[in-house]
Amino acid sequence: MNSINTSGLPDYDLADRMVVTAPSQLKAMAEPLRDTLLELVLERAATVQELAAAVHRPKSSIAHHVHVLVDAGLMRVVRTRRVRAIEERFYGRTARIFQVGRVRPEDVSPPPWPNDLATSAQESHAAYLADRMRSLRRHVRISPGRAAEFWERVAALVDDFSQLPRDGEEMYALVTSLYPAEHPTLAEPAPEG
Template sequence: MSSINTGFPDYDLEERKVVTAPHELRAIADPFRGILLDLLLERAATVSELAQAVGRPKSTVAHHVKVLLDAGFLRVVRTRRVRAIEESFYGRTARNIYVGKVRPEDVTPPPWPNELADAAEESMPAYLADRMRALRHHVSISERQAAEFWERVIALLNEFDQLPREGDIPYSFVVSLYPAEHPTLPPAAP
């Protein structure tokens, strides 16, 4: 698979990584590691830069970077010499991370984050300030249609990632597609 990079971040990365191994799932289950992964969609960064961005000690950030590195979510994309020490810049291995088929007995309950629940909590201040844009629709479609539509959503998400960094307010873009209990109309009469 070739790199899909067109500007952000400042290093090459694959389009997707599908994870199925329990150690990979545990690595991305920690919400703090998700923040680190998000930051690295902007550009490669050192442990010091990441620590400064999140306001945590370098030792804490270094631990989480190592977990992500060992699980294959991060890699060293370049280095530089600072005095007598080689400093590493870390980048993601893939823009999008998918949780693949997992045997329930390997990871019960699911350790990965519920992005929609996390987004609901994160969006509350914007909702209360009447600054949130959100939509929800229900449509009865086939699994094939859902899969095809989801691929177009991923393309839109990748476009969002590539927007020029012109503002000083971080925005979140949340998407979800899931089977839901919702009434549907009977087939139309001929």
């Protein structure tokens, strides 16, 4: 009998963070179905059959995508189990967080990964219409160094979110972004005097 993992942590060992820079890794991560597969195994290791059932796709198609992720070093076999005469493989991520490192623009222009904000806008539309969406947006004039420091704090919060115990029936998404934006700003105040 399988027990349900509610800890919020995968049921296998994986690195905390992996910096990805190779075009093959970026391309593998960019495909929406493969991104979904990587998200699914963040909860627990899964077989190709389990992944296929979760995304309602043929097992052969999912096997192809899993092999692309394994070849790119983003997924690996974390354990096996003998079922009758067949060895069943359970796949997991190689790291909890995949961080895109410095990439030569000529290797990935235009970026092969999806725009998470555009994807989230589509995904959140039904929640917006049902008045079940929470969102915030702020503009702040800060230095690039301070933006990088703040982003590390945001990334830690997102990691905390992904490790929350699994105790509900409904899935929630958290999207965050930090980017330079054209936005009005106030001039420095005039000196008093």
